[in-house]
Amino acid sequence: MSSNSLDTNLQVAQRVHAIEPFRVMEMVKAAALLRRAGRDIISMSVGEPDFTAPDIVADAAVAAIRGGVTQYTESLGLPELRAAISGHYAATQGLDIDPRRIVITAGASAGLLLACAALVGQGDEVLMPDPSYPCNRHFVTSFGGTPILVPASFEDRYQLGAHHVHERWTARTRGVLVASPSNPTGTSMTPAQLRDMLAAVRARGGFAIVDEIYQGLTYDHVPVSALALDPDVITVNSFSKYFNMTGWRLGWLVVPDSLVPVFEKLAQNLFICAPTIAQHAALACFQPEALTIFEARRQEFQRRRDYLVPALRELGFGVPVMPDGAFYVYADVTALDHPLRGDSAALSMALLNDAHVAIVPGDDFGVAAPAQHVRFSYATKYERIEEAVARLARQLGR
Known part of the structure; x- marks a missing residue:
């Protein structure tokens, strides 16, 4: 029996079928392909601090x-x-x-x-x-x-x-x-x-x-x-x-x-x-030395938030409640001046391909109006966030 035929006879546990793909990782893969093709991609998708351990x-x-x-x-x-x-x-x-x-x-x-x-x-x-x-x-x-x-x-x-x-x-x-x-x-x-x-x-x-x-x-x-x-x-x-x-x-x-x-x-x-x-x-x-560094980094995350949220609102994204923690903005796309404003997955892919900004559609996070929402992560450098906003503004005609 070939290894291929053996594989087709293996049955995974039923619980596996209840687990949907983690779509944020699909966006990461798509962004990686564009990077390998020489595109400058600004990642605002993954929830990982750009800082590393002190x-x-x-x-x-x-x-x-x-x-x-x-x-x-x-x-x-x-x-x-x-x-x-x-x-x-x-x-x-x-x-x-x-x-x-x-x-x-x-x-x-x-x-x-x-x-x-x-x-x-x-x-x-x-x-x-x-x-x-x-x-x-x-x-x-x-x-x-x-x-x-x-x-x-x-x-x-x-x-x-x-x-x-x-x-x-x-x-x-x-x-x-x-x-x-x-x-x-x-x-x-x-x-x-x-x-x-x-x-x-x-x-x-x-x-x-x-x-x-x-x-x-x-x-x-x-x-x-x-x-x-x-x-x-x-x-x-x-x-x-x-x-x-x-x-x-x-x-x-x-x-x-x-x-x-x-x-x-x-x-x-x-x-x-x-x-x-x-x-x-x-x-x-x-240790006090490390805690001082962590506090400075927390303040930097807040500086990024304080810039990004008003900027997104100016672009037409809906942010009805100010995020007060983490490094995410959950934004409503339905008021955008864009033909894909009713489909956050298609919109996210279009912004990746056209503006070279990677964000995450709402599909991962539930079933209540995911097509209306995208998630921005501001766990990236302030200057890159500024550039991302400029690219989105050009793409959205603002």
Whole structure:
């Protein structure tokens, strides 16, 4: 039997068919093809900081390698790192988080997988806002659950509110999965909105998973963690965004004390531990020198936002609510002076081919009016953002 005929007889698990392609990566591939053809493409598509880990963090990684501290850690993570994260919560938000409750994970994605493995059963429904990060619904389906996408308008800051919980909770609903600030919208839940939503879930005996990976990149106000509002909430965080360590694959969870043994058992069996070298490097993130760098970079992201949002509005993109975190703008294209304004996927491809600016259509992020929206990422240099706006202006006749 040939290898080809063998391949045709292999059947993948049914869950694979429920996972749609990650369309942002399709846009990345199309942009790469144009670059190889010699085009100057400005990427405003991928949600990855253009900054990388500071030297103090890189040096800590090298020291770990040369020092031979590269073997497995405890499944819950290095005790020193868990303590450092606890101290960071105390210093930045005045929260007293027992290091025992902190679970170090192989990125926020691994944290979300662990949370869904612990809490989502076959047939359980999990509410999440539409639009939201596409992988969240796939984490739920991977463990037999059913993601319920709840349309959230700009009046809701594109977030899940208590009224959504009241309206959409059924006998099959097990909990909610939200992000604040959010990808793709860059909007946070207000403290009152978050408090009321968590209270509505708690009243129904459900779980709440709150993704806070962009909370370090918050502008205009002091962020409020869900940990300050509900002792039973599970939060997800990461070293990828604020700490600029995307490829290092390191994140963490904060879980209720009673669930620590559950998460430890799952981590032991599913991941063994997070990358050891990355854990040792991350300890340096909490040094004053590194924190000064991260704060300067946060301010630079805010400078980019403050330029980009008014510029997009001037071009005819609808941005009804100012994004207050992360590095995304979720923009309505229906008022643009362009023949493809009713089809964000076709529009995005046209702008890539004609203006050489890569953005992401709304298809990835849900089913509530995706054709009307695109996502801009401003995780690229300020001067390149200015050039992108100039190119779009020429293309749109503004």
